[in-house]
Amino acid sequence: MKNINHLINQGESDVLDFKKEISSALKIAKTIVAFANNKGGRLLIGIRDDKSIAGIKSEEEKYMIDLAVNFYCKPTPVVSITTWKLQGKIVLEALIKEGTDKPYYAKAEDDKWWVYIRVADQSLLASKITVDVLKRNAAQTPATIKYSSKEEALFKLLHQHKKITLNEFAQHINVSRWRASKILVNLICIGVVREHTHEQMPFYTLS
Numbered sequence: 001m002k003n004i005n006h007l008i009n010q011g012e013s014d015v016l017d018f019k020k021e022i023s024s025a026l027k028i029a030k031t032i033v034a035f036a037n038n039k040g041g042r043l044l045i046g047i048r049d050d051k052s053i054a055g056i057k058s059e060e061e062k063y064m065i066d067l068a069v070n071f072y073c074k075p076t077p078v079v080s081i082t083t084w085k086l087q088g089k090i091v092l093e094a095l096i097k098e099g100t101d102k103p104y105y106a107k108a109e110d111d112k113w114w115v116y117i118r119v120a121d122q123s124l125l126a127s128k129i130t131v132d133v134l135k136r137n138a139a140q141t142p143a144t145i146k147y148s149s150k151e152e153a154l155f156k157l158l159h160q161h162k163k164i165t166l167n168e169f170a171q172h173i174n175v176s177r178w179r180a181s182k183i184l185v186n187l188i189c190i191g192v193v194r195e196h197t198h199e200q201m202p203f204y205t206l207s
Contacts, residue, residue: 004084004093007044008051012121015041020054022064029072029106032065034116034123036077036099037134041118046091055089065094072107075099103134119197127202129166129195132185150175150183154193155206163196163203 012018015035022028022045035041045065046056062081069079078097083090103126105113115126115134126134150173157164157172164172170180184204187193194207 004044004086004091007042007093008047008053011051012049014038014118014120017041017043017121017123018047018049018051019043019045020048021045021056022061025064025067025072026107026109028064029068030114030116031123032068032077032079032094032096033073033104033106034118035096036073036104037102037115037126038098038118040098041096043094043096044091045094046089053086053089053091055086056092058083058090058092061092065092074105074107074113075101077104102138103131117197124197127195127197129181129184129188129202130197132181133188133195136185136189149173151187154183154187158193158204158206163205165201165203169204 007016008018010016015038017031017035019028028043031043035043043065045061046054048054065079065081069077077099080095082093082095084093085091103115105115108114115131116123117126117130118124153173154164154169157169166177166180166184169184170177173180184193184195188195191207193204196203196205
């Protein structure tokens, strides 16, 4: 019991999310795959954003999680559920393990499958570069780089401006977005460059 109270007091983060209730299996699937694509995480269902306990009808919530995991996520993430009783109310803890078959996709309202990642306390749509990095790391393909004038130009830009977008990089070295993205994926995989994903345009910095 101390453990669950400690989690609630910590507040939402890249490994913890509160839900008052689950109103949509599609929506909760996004959060589940975001955790699976990161380092895993926990969903506490029946907890408000202000950390107060709302409580839930556990069987309905369990059904929605099961529906999300088995029909709206692919590959199927590993999720285990624990039921807690706090202040006389039922709270569910859904533990999502870090995926071993990244990237994980969630089905959207348009019937398309999208990759989501966890950034701070949000589950955000992954960029194409992030998806490629997840695929490369999952395949355990060694990233080998021969530094050319293009990589040198990127480093110079980042030293001068601290951050850069994909479009800015592609325009500066006069290559296609596809070619520029391949360079960034390689550099991210070897830990030289870092992607910052926000709700707007992703940008890149030196690690």
